[in-house]
Amino acid sequence: MFPPSVQKLIDLFSKFPTVGPRTAARFVFYLMKIPKEEIEELINSISNLKKTVKICSFCFNPFESEGELCKICADSSRDRALLCVVEKETDLFTIEKTKKYKGLYFILGGTVSTFKKADVEKLRTKELKERIKSYPEIKEVIIATNPTAEGEATALYLERLLKPFGKKNTRLGRGLPVGAELEYADEETLGSALEGRK
Amino acid sequence: MFPPSVQKLIDLFSKFPTVGPRTAARFVFYLMKIPKEEIEELINSISNLKKTVKICSFCFNPFESEGELCKICADSSRDRALLCVVEKETDLFTIEKTKKYKGLYFILGGTVSTFKKADVEKLRTKELKERIKSYPEIKEVIIATNPTAEGEATALYLERLLKPFGKKNTRLGRGLPVGAELEYADEETLGSALEGRK
Amino acid sequence: MFPPSVQKLIDLFSKFPTVGPRTAARFVFYLMKIPKEEIEELINSISNLKKTVKICSFCFNPFESEGELCKICADSSRDRALLCVVEKETDLFTIEKTKKYKGLYFILGGTVSTFKKADVEKLRTKELKERIKSYPEIKEVIIATNPTAEGEATALYLERLLKPFGKKNTRLGRGLPVGAELEYADEETLGSALEGRK
Amino acid sequence: MFPPSVQKLIDLFSKFPTVGPRTAARFVFYLMKIPKEEIEELINSISNLKKTVKICSFCFNPFESEGELCKICADSSRDRALLCVVEKETDLFTIEKTKKYKGLYFILGGTVSTFKKADVEKLRTKELKERIKSYPEIKEVIIATNPTAEGEATALYLERLLKPFGKKNTRLGRGLPVGAELEYADEETLGSALEGRK
Numbered sequence: 001m002f003p004p005s006v007q008k009l010i011d012l013f014s015k016f017p018t019v020g021p022r023t024a025a026r027f028v029f030y031l032m033k034i035p036k037e038e039i040e041e042l043i044n045s046i047s048n049l050k051k052t053v054k055i056c057s058f059c060f061n062p063f064e065s066e067g068e069l070c071k072i073c074a075d076s077s078r079d080r081a082l083l084c085v086v087e088k089e090t091d092l093f094t095i096e097k098t099k100k101y102k103g104l105y106f107i108l109g110g111t112v113s114t115f116k117k118a119d120v121e122k123l124r125t126k127e128l129k130e131r132i133k134s135y136p137e138i139k140e141v142i143i144a145t146n147p148t149a150e151g152e153a154t155a156l157y158l159e160r161l162l163k164p165f166g167k168k169n170t171r172l173g174r175g176l177p178v179g180a181e182l183e184y185a186d187e188e189t190l191g192s193a194l195e196g197r198k
Numbered sequence: 199m200f201p202p203s204v205q206k207l208i209d210l211f212s213k214f215p216t217v218g219p220r221t222a223a224r225f226v227f228y229l230m231k232i233p234k235e236e237i238e239e240l241i242n243s244i245s246n247l248k249k250t251v252k253i254c255s256f257c258f259n260p261f262e263s264e265g266e267l268c269k270i271c272a273d274s275s276r277d278r279a280l281l282c283v284v285e286k287e288t289d290l291f292t293i294e295k296t297k298k299y300k301g302l303y304f305i306l307g308g309t310v311s312t313f314k315k316a317d318v319e320k321l322r323t324k325e326l327k328e329r330i331k332s333y334p335e336i337k338e339v340i341i342a343t344n345p346t347a348e349g350e351a352t353a354l355y356l357e358r359l360l361k362p363f364g365k366k367n368t369r370l371g372r373g374l375p376v377g378a379e380l381e382y383a384d385e386e387t388l389g390s391a392l393e394g395r396k
Numbered sequence: 397m398f399p400p401s402v403q404k405l406i407d408l409f410s411k412f413p414t415v416g417p418r419t420a421a422r423f424v425f426y427l428m429k430i431p432k433e434e435i436e437e438l439i440n441s442i443s444n445l446k447k448t449v450k451i452c453s454f455c456f457n458p459f460e461s462e463g464e465l466c467k468i469c470a471d472s473s474r475d476r477a478l479l480c481v482v483e484k485e486t487d488l489f490t491i492e493k494t495k496k497y498k499g500l501y502f503i504l505g506g507t508v509s510t511f512k513k514a515d516v517e518k519l520r521t522k523e524l525k526e527r528i529k530s531y532p533e534i535k536e537v538i539i540a541t542n543p544t545a546e547g548e549a550t551a552l553y554l555e556r557l558l559k560p561f562g563k564k565n566t567r568l569g570r571g572l573p574v575g576a577e578l579e580y581a582d583e584e585t586l587g588s589a590l591e592g593r594k
Numbered sequence: 595m596f597p598p599s600v601q602k603l604i605d606l607f608s609k610f611p612t613v614g615p616r617t618a619a620r621f622v623f624y625l626m627k628i629p630k631e632e633i634e635e636l637i638n639s640i641s642n643l644k645k646t647v648k649i650c651s652f653c654f655n656p657f658e659s660e661g662e663l664c665k666i667c668a669d670s671s672r673d674r675a676l677l678c679v680v681e682k683e684t685d686l687f688t689i690e691k692t693k694k695y696k697g698l699y700f701i702l703g704g705t706v707s708t709f710k711k712a713d714v715e716k717l718r719t720k721e722l723k724e725r726i727k728s729y730p731e732i733k734e735v736i737i738a739t740n741p742t743a744e745g746e747a748t749a750l751y752l753e754r755l756l757k758p759f760g761k762k763n764t765r766l767g768r769g770l771p772v773g774a775e776l777e778y779a780d781e782e783t784l785g786s787a788l789e790g791r792k
Binding site: 086087091094097098100101144148174175177178179180181182185187188189191192194197 | 680684738742760767768772775779788
Binding site: 002003004005006008009012016018022023025026027028029030031032036039041042043045046048049050052053062063064065088089090093121125 | 201202203204206207208210214215216220221223224225226227228229230234237239241243244245246247248250251260261262263286287288319364
């Protein structure tokens with residue numbers, strides 16, 4: 001029912017994460033109303049993304065400064081004995097924002113929900129093994145995947161994968177989050193909270 | 199904390215309706231992963247929007263066919279005695295989808311939350327008056343704004359605006375929606391449901 | 397894990413509408429804390445319910461005044477040509493609160509989700525037919541069941557049941573409730589809103 | 595609008611935790627429908643609560659067996675070096691259900707949102723101090739209040755209160771609960787998860 005060009009762009013926006021047809025339609029009608037200059041600005045910005053943003057050869061995080069390494073990996077004051085493996089870019093930024101982690105990172109690029117070859121090939125497991133092999137100063141690998149079903153499966157997979165290297169593998173502490181109530185906590189989280197008391 | 203080009207595009211996406219910084223960041227990292235061809239396709243589609251999509255001179259709905267009028271306004275089998283005024287494009291499509299309306303439309307372009315001159319100037323009130331003046335075959339104007347506070351204010355404003363024309367002004371029926379329970383209906387809706395019984 | 401008397405009362409409270417085991421447990425520990433006098437007051441009030449509250453012989457609504465009829469049915473200023481059939485007591489009170497209905501009521505006592513004999517027997521259909529037969533001044537029967545699947549099935553059942561009496565059967569108006577947005581309205585509700593416009 | 599006895603019981607039920615007038619009304623109409631025997635059963639069960647349920651003189655948990663102590667406090671296989679202080683009865687049962695805690699308990703009876711004398715007097719702080727003073731075998735006091743604002747204020751209060759006794763004070767581990775996503779974790783919880791990694 002929408003004109004073809006409108007429907008085409010609605011279909012493209014519908015592929016964006018969390019966007020369905022109704023929201024995609026709102027995006028399109030929003031774009032039809034904004035001035036030509038803002039459309040240009042958006043198009044240039046999207047174009048630019050692929051041109052000026054590089055991927056760090058260490059942690060695979062996007063960055064824009066000179067050289068091969070991002071700001072974090074190039075920072076000599078970081079603790080090179082710690083390597084924090086995360087699922088995606090936004091997780092790295094979320095942990096950096098706490099200002100409580102002083103080590104380096106590695107972006108895995110996803111999770112495995114099964115151990116099928118196809119799933120595993122999407123992750124940077126080869127690069128991760130290379131990284132650990134090439135840098136003996138790494139003493140502890142923090143597997144910081146989400147405590148979801150997929151994150152847990154991925155953590156198990158990584159623990160098996162990294163066993164040969166003999167490094168200390170740790171997981172983020174489980175327990176009660178801010179604002180939680182014991183009454184509504186699941187047994188697993190509460191059990192971890194008891195064991196992790198201090 | 200994000201590289202400048204990433205942050206720039208996050209800021210632009212954050213201006214999209216319903217999009218906040220976290221969702222905007224997800225959009226940007228999604229775009230960084232998709233193949234170059236899909237980026238091209240998106241950019242071309244956005245560019246195209248402004249080039250191939252025209253605005254119907256009758257109802258101000260976007261369309262792509264030949265001529266000055268959209269498919270609905272050009273359809274001679276439509277009931278020209280009925281004019282349905284809606285707030286925005288998506289409302290027009292929502293009503294058309296019911297297949298229960300056979301008249302013509304007019305897209306107002308927004309709502310008024312106050313009756314200040316600035317607010318009113320955003321709406322196509324001049325064009326609406328022109329339309330009704332130029333087409334005496336119009337017998338009934340359905341004011342199909344949302345039954346929200348802004349939609350109500352807009353409906354009142356339009357009723358006063360259109361009074362001189364002496365046409366029959368109607369509002370969409372108020373009442374109980376599918377799945378509602380009397381127990382949770384507000385008094386106004388329930389009162390309307392009682393009065394509108396049949 | 398709870399002491400037997402505590403568990404017993406939790407099980408009884410869990411049968412209350414909308415109450416699950418967690419809420420039932422909260423009720424029991426609340427009762428264990430309040431003074432003995434408040435427990436007495438609650439027990440007496442529950443006891444009293446069955447003793448002092450009567451059921452109106454006309455509309456089957458609970459009441460406490462003298463005689464056989466509740467305040468509404470005994471009120472000679474009510475419009476005896478209108479009979480509003482509702483599913484349950486709270487629906488009657490919800491409609492009365494709007495102050496927009498001046499007729500009489502009839503509480504059906506439930507809904508049918510199927511037309512099986514067992515379901516139908518739970519409703520006061522016999523009493524309803526008796527009521528309409530005995531009072532020829534009734535001109536219109538408003539079937540005010542909820543616009544839910546069960547309410548609709550019940551309305552259809554009642555329309556067939558009451559056909560022989562030749563009275564005017566009406567349903568509460570369907571349409572957009574206060575605060576709704578066209579964009580999110582289902583097609584059936586929006587179609588009704590279009591047809592019911594005024 | 596409800597008959598007096600109905601309104602009276604609605605008012606009493608409205609005082610129950612989480613119950614508002616609408617739910618209370620549903621409770622009353624539910625009670626009016628159930629058989630006389632079930633009403634008797636409910637009334638007796640409520641009566642019984644105060645008669646047969648005792649409060650353990652150690653942990654202040656309700657119980658029904660012989661003697662002064664509940665089943666947990668009377669169990670000689672429990673680890674008497676551990677004392678877990680909780681806000682309310684349901685918290686004790688929630689922790690017991692994990693089967694991961696082998697020590698004893700103490701039910702504080704509430705929280706403090708301020709340090710005003712009136713607030714503090716509602717809690718069993720005197721009894722708690724007595725308990726710790728009289729049982730030198732207690733080595734660790736786990737302050738298991740909820741990680742909410744009130745629970746935190748209460749924990750701080752208890753830590754100051756118990757300092758003179760020189761026991762080891764611990765808090766339940768904070769961190770990511772099952773199913774959480776790093777992206778949505780607040781900085782405090784994520785910081786704790788990093789520090790509490792293993």
